[in-house]
Amino acid sequence: MITRRKKVMRRIHGAMFKLPLMITCEAFEDFILAYLDGELKGKQKFIFEMHLGVCRECRDYLRAYKSSMELTKATLTNSENALPETVPEDLVQAVLAARGQV
Amino acid sequence: MTLANSPEQSVSSAELPDGSDQSIESFVRSHTGWMLSLAKRILRDDSDAEDAVQTAFANIFKNLQAFDGRSTAKTWMHRIVVNQALMTLRKRRPQSEEEIDELLPVFDANGCRIEDDWANPETPEGLLQRTQTRSHVARLIDALPDSHRIVLILRDIEELSTADVAEQLNITEANVKVRLHRARAALKKLLEPLMRGDAL
Missing domain, CATH: 1.10.10.10 (Winged helix-like DNA-binding domain superfamily/Winged helix DNA-binding domain)
Structure with a gap:
């Protein structure tokens, strides 16, 4: 549920984001990938980080976005999805048997 | 390029099988694990993943002589497994986007x-x-x-x-x-x- 305080804060932010060198959260969203890839330089990086400094919602969002990436990586590289403990012998035999038949 | 979940981060062309039964068996045993993991990650189905790996190995053996060494052998093999898994995926009914x-x-x-x-x-x-x-x-x-x-x-x-x-x-x-x-x-x-x- 959206509180009255949040609505007021968003209205203030909305006005603030129209100032020079400020961007909206929607514009900030478009630069997240480039920022995390280290592709933002100079003025673009400055503007991105300035928004990050003044917008708590985007700070929280980016933190959760990065945590989610970390959980994803840890899940897919350290589980049964990672290297199997044993290589299925029937698969090895099937590969060897089929050799040269394609 | 870094490839995840592989004990060997690269395979030199010298490690590719020389055609003898022994070298081929050793090659298959060395690489089945990471290839199967990769295919499973893409396909989310053990049986489809095993089929993709089997076909990928067949393609690797078929194209072994044509491997030009412009990438590492591991990168080349990785690409073949991904391509095969993607082909299997495309045959499935598409999901709503x-x-x-x-x-x-x-x-x-x-x-x-x-x-x-x-x-x-x-x-x-x-x-x-x-x-x-x-x-x-x-x-x-x-x-x-x-x-x-x-x-x-x-x-x-x-x-x-x-x-x-x-x-x-x-x-x-x-x-x-x-x-x-x-x-x-x-x-x-x-x-x-x-x-x-x-x-x-």
């Missing part, structure tokens, strides 16, 4: 983010200490549409470059970037209950 939209960030009329407060989020380190976390996260990753899930796996897990992913999926680099960001954003939304401490 609309389902990801409702998981994307929301903004008000002023372009301000609408985001619930994050009071005391759980850290990834803390969450990963719990035994159920990985299986829960794996289920949520599987819930993403294939077109976005595959880009996420190839970029964030297999650590292929944007250009390599674009080439393998036959889409533009800009499209890879859009899909990757949308996949990450959707996954963040799906993982929110877990990270807020409301799940498990």
